[in-house]
Amino acid sequence: MEEKILLVDDEEGIRKVLGISLMDIGYQVFTAQNGKEALAVFRQHSPPIVLTDIKMPVMDGIDLLQQIKAESPDTEVIMLTGHGDMDLAIKCLKLEATDFITKPINDDILEIALKRANDRISMRTQLRAYTENLENLVREQTARLMKTERLAAVGQAVEGMSSALRGIAGDLDAGINCFNELPCFVAIHNRHQEIIAINPLYRERLGDHVGQASGAAYPPDSVEASPVKETFTTGTGMRRRVTVVYADGTRGPVMVHTAPIRDSQGAVELVVEIGADIGEVRKLQERLQATQQRYQQLFDEAPCYITVQAPDLTIRAANRRFQEDFNLSVGARCHNIYKDRDDACPDCPVAKTFSDGQSHQCEMEVTSKRGENYRVLIQTAPIRDLAGNITRVMEMSTNITRTRRLEDQLASLGLMIGSVSHGIKGLLTGLDGGMYLLDSGFKKENQEQIREGWDTVRFMVGRIRDMVLDILYYAREKDLKWETVDVLGFAEEVLKTVGPKIKGQDITLTHRFDPAIGRFEVDAGIVRSALTNIIENAVEACRLDRSGRSHEICFEVTQDAGYIYLNVLDNGIGMEEAIRANVFTPFFSSKGERGTGLGLFISNRILSQHGGGISLQSEPNTGSRFSIKIPKKATPPSLHSDTPPSY
Template sequence: MSTKKLLLVDDEEGIRRFLGLTLMDLGYEVETAENGESALKAIPEISPSIILTDIKMPRMDGIELLKAVKADYPHIEVIMLTGHGDIDLAIESLKFDAADFITKPIDDEVLEISLGRVMEKIELKDKLREHTENLERLVEEKTQRIIELERQNAACQVVEGLSEALSSAAHEVETGSGLFNELPCLVSIHNRYLEIVAANELLKERLGDVVGKNSFDIYSDRETPGNACPVQLTFDTGKGQRSKETFIGKEGEEIPVTVYTAPIPNKNGEIELVLDISVDMTELKRLNDELLETQYKFQRLFDEAPCYISVQNRDFTIAEVNRRFKEDFAEHLGAPCYASYKHRERPCDECPVQRTFQDGESHQTETVVTTQNGEQKNMLVWSAPIRNAYGEIKQVMEMSTDITEIRRLQDHLTSLGFMLGSMSHGVKGMLTALDGGIYRLESGLRKNDQERVTEAAAVLKNVVGRVKKMVLDILYYAKSREIEVETVSATHFLRDTAALIVPKAVAANVQYSVDIPEDLGNIDVDSSSMSAAIVNFLENGVDACSPNQPDRKYKIDVSARDLGDKIELAISDNGAGMDRETKEKIFTLFFSSKGKRGTGIGLFISNQTIEQHGGRIQVESEPQQGTTFTIMLPRKVENKKAQQSIPCS
């Protein structure tokens, strides 16, 4: 912070200008503010050493500014400017730690003297602070030095006591008596020539009479002094060693041990002997090998199980998954399960994992998931609790079995009757509409009322179209059949198909635009099934734009492009759109986002039709932003029924 930086506060612009020039002539870096509030806002950025402020100001006067500055910035010195009539206020300001006050009109010499005194005060405070900091640092250094000396003294005492204890232990081992002969450890004493000079009874029992042998002789992988054993390392470094080693038993067997060595100094502080205490790890190694083998077996079962397995925490984050899960869904450890492979923003309704955490029981549900390759699978999900040694549920295992093929067979065997039953009311309504249309047609003919006849014909045409679509959906679903392709003009076929939806778009007040070029060439299609498939996408687009929002203009765009051996058809709308979960399930049988207005088979059949033609569908959608279906159709369809050429009209 610069000690020559000053903030001038006065509500009169003239005073700020001329007094500011005077202060700059005196060598100060000057910033100004028109009132107390502006000054407080500017202080953090300016960081002044001195504030020169008028007492009488609107909004916040000088006394209030002084109090605020001293509360938040006690190191800043404040000089008050006052008129002769405000002398009492100026004196009062001294009670609140103002550095000085100057009366108006301001005498330059008085101003310079006052500022000089304040600068001396600031410099004195800086020197005092620096001296205090140096003194504190010196005290800290001396304190640390005293603590270090005390630690060294304590360490020396510990070393002396340890040396005495080790010497006593060595004596007990040599004489064959005392605590170390009672310990269930292999204890030996080694001299500086790397010779074993003493051993306890347990070591002799396990390794034989090793006294007099080289220190490295008892190790299975040490043959010469050049391959340093823990005893030699202790002599070389002067420090105790800890390592996992292997001893050679008296029958030649290998004994895994953990070796601890400690130096034993003489009175001169030189290492005279080394104490070797080794713990037999044979049983521990056996148990560890069994544990590893068991873990391997369980891991192999975990990975090879013919289902997807994940272990989840209470917050639904994935803690572990098996190999099959990793292959199809990638490894999202630490991520929530509902986001990783169900692509949801919150836990599923009736989540079996959550229910297992709540009641400790296994639960079952059925769902649809999407793999990382975009493949949709029907899954039968089971949950099971994972408990700790105290019976507390720490995690839950979720096992998901792929039942896609089973569900597909069940659907083909049983769903037709269910579908017909669910459509009965719709069929009844259409029959009623047919009766009404026929009645209006007959009435119009009898009365020779052409307008009534036209209206009746429109009603009949609409109802017949709906009946046709429903019957075709049922037929396509109920009986799988080969498509009967024919070569047609792609331009005429797509334009004629797009035109079928115009009346519905007009009735729904949806803007409808078609951009299909003239020169798309020919394409092999089953005209009936492909037209129905495309109309399904178009009708879904109109439905997505209903009901209309008064302040929004809805539209559907249909366009086509020539991609050489393929034709791309794009159908876009700016309607309701879909979230990711809905988008991934729209081609699933009986899934509908329209509620009772949808059967859930239209898009399923459309997708099948396009796949039969060797095509594919790409879906892009965002909630409230709209949806785009991009359909890629090959010009030639292979391995289908013989084609017939249809001349272009």
């Protein structure tokens, strides 16, 4: 049977082309041209996956996403857009969208997104099936355990029943009939130690010994003292394990309980003997133990974290995987262990299940005993007693940290590709303009127009070259070449590199170096590139300032016990808050068409690889200060991130 999918887009051409692609993959495709129409189709056909454009009339994709998630949280919604907007993508993912794809839609990216959606649907289906199997297993074991407990309670019931038998001692038929339904052997003995009445199970399994001596059911070679004889002698009940001979001649162990029945003067007139077949109980116990072992193995080997919680949210049982990754202590609650908090989490799914008896699902971030943060998908299920009351709730948590990281990486990749495409499109447009001027100048033999066109082409080719080199630098994972470098010599080399670029710019370059500074371990080549890029940005900030004041760039080098500090200060145009917040974001540039938007991002990444950090202080019309710190000793991080540690 074909899987259903709903495609929502206000452009008919996209609905037709994308609909054909989806049908080729094997989907039954329903379409709608806006969110309102899509909602009606969704309610009628309940497709598990929805692909929707964001910008649409009547009801846009964001509103549709919220409405679908409110009505059907398990539905996977993939967002389509022609605008590579990071804020828009983050908003969609926070509203639990499955993925975010930019137009034009690449078939491979679409298939990856659909596969992820189907994997999530399959995972939830497996979790539900697993929950149902565990509920059935718990219910079966509870019933068997209660049966065993009833058998074990026979001894405790004997004393109470003997009191009731005092009033019917003269009516043996009525007395023995009280025991006809018991799953054990019952015999009544007189003071002459003769069997005067037995119940049906005794007759069936041990034989009809009515009228025979009290020890008729015991082996003739038995040396065990008769519990019936001892009860007549002592006047007290006995509990003893004995061997009996069954009607088929086989022997087996029985746990015997005896109780005296006294006459009106208090003398022992009769003795009731009740025997429970230990062999049957043992077999039942062995089967129960084997089932418990299989249940425990299933419990421990489950590929997720499982806990069983009481109404006060204390954890009463946890599987092996949970105990390996989290600190489990007696009386601890899940919010103590997961979140290190004293009060229950808001909208706790376990509390909801205790309240309404339904299974609940949520996603949250938890912290392991090693301090690692995990993203987990939580599913709950009620555990009921035989009366139908909820006594426990089972919570199953699947670690989806790697899945979420992959989703974030793919979303970032999609946004980056969209941004690159947009930037290249602008460059190509400018290149087309230059070529048009060249072509027109040649036709008109207009030298001025030819020069203008050639300058435009040369400028655009240079920008394309810079962007491609920056992208290649960003994409290539570098192995750092660590070396011990003299800091003053390194700083002087940086000055020699940037000095010629400042000449003729009406900018003064000064420096303040700590003369006592020593050495540090770095990859000198790429750190020099990062510093050069930052100083070139300072030159650009001074050049764009039209205030008429004199401009200065100062390069400082200082130190403390563990770090070298490289500071670049300028009194150029400065930055507003909106620019400061994005200067290290890839493909963001405040230079307009003069920048690629990758320089500061790459510089930031280089410093992060060294285990260092970078901070920025800037105000409009005042200037900027970039403060860089690098450890004196090489401390390469185990996992590089795109954002260096702050300080």
